[in-house]
Amino acid sequence: MKKELKATESELEILQILWTHGELSVRRVNELQSEIKNVGYTTTLKLLQIMFEKGLCTRQAEGRGHIYSAAIKKQDLQQSLLSKLLDSAFSGSVGSMAMQLLGTGKTSKEELKQIRNLIDKLEEDE
Amino acid sequence: MKKELKATESELEILQILWTHGELSVRRVNELQSEIKNVGYTTTLKLLQIMFEKGLCTRQAEGRGHIYSAAIKKQDLQQSLLSKLLDSAFSGSVGSMAMQLLGTGKTSKEELKQIRNLIDKLEEDE
DNA sequence: TATTAATTACGAAGATTTTCGTAGTTGAGG
DNA sequence: CCTCAACTACGAAAATCTTCGTAATTAATA
Secondary structure (H helix, E strand, O other), rough: OOOOOOOOOHHHHHHHHHHHHEEHHHHHHHHHHHHOOOOHHHHHHHHHHHHHOOOEEEEEOOOEEEEEEOOHHHHHHHHHHHHHHHHHHHOOOOHHHHHHHHOOOOHHHHHHHHHHHHHHHHHOOO | OOOOOOOOOHHHHHHHHHHOOEEHHHHHHHHHOOHHHHHHHHHHHHHHHHHHHHOOEEEEEEEEEEEEEEEEHHHHHHHHHHHHHHHHOOOOHHHHHHHHOOOOOOHHHHHOOOOOOHHHHHHHHH
C-alpha cells in the first residue's frame, strides 16, 4: 500500500529548495528562501525541525549545527498532491484534469510530443 | 488579468455539491454533505455564510430561509487550483505534471484518445 | 395568542499552520 | 578562561480554518 504523503505550503517550499540544491545548512536554506520572500532565520529553522519530526527531512550533525536533506522523493510527493487534487476538485477524472491542464496553452511543442509518446506507450500496453 | 480563485478543502466540498445539484437549501446541502461525513447543521450553515461573504456562493431568500448556488464556475476554480499546484509542486512545468498524471495508470482508453485529439488540435494551432 | 419547529446570526472553542523571540549551548579566538 | 558569534531548542503569539452551541427570529398551527 502506498504511503500518504502530505506537506503544507511552507514545507513544500522548503522541499523544493532541498530537492534543487541537495544537502544544506539551515543558514543556507534560509538564504535561498529569503530570495523569494521575507522570512526570519528561526522561522526556517523551526520548519526544518518540524519537517524532521514528520520525516520529511533527514539531518546529520556538522560542526555545531546540522545539514538537512529531503527525506522523500519529489515524484512521490507530486504524485500524492496530484492524487489529492484529482479527487477533491476533479472527482477522480484523470481525463478532465488532463484536458484542463493541456488547455492552458502553456505547453511547448516538445512537451506535447513527449506526452503523445507516453500515450502511445500506454495504449500499446493494453 | 485573471482573478485568483481559491477555496479551502471544506469550501471545495460544498462547491462540488452545489455544482452537482444546483440550487439548494442549507438543509439540503447538509443532508448531502452528511452522506460523506458527519457534520452538524450549523457547521454547514456557517460555511455557506462564509462562502457567501467571500463571493463563492450567491443566495436568494426563500420562505424564511435561503437558497444557495455556486457563484463561480467549476472550470475556473479547477484552473486556479491546477495552476497553483503546477507552480508550487511542479515548478511550472506542464509537461512533467501531465506525465505524472497520465503515468498513474488510471486512464481509460477513451480518455487517452480524447487527450490525443486535444494534442493534435494544439499542434495544429502552431 | 401561545407554542413549536425551522432557520439565521453570532461568537467562540479547537485545530492546524506560520512566524518569531528568547534562552541556552557550543566552539573558536583572544 | 572569557567573550563573542553561530546555532539549537523551546514556547508561544498570530493567522487561518473547522466545528458547533446558543440566542434571536419567523412562520405555521394548535
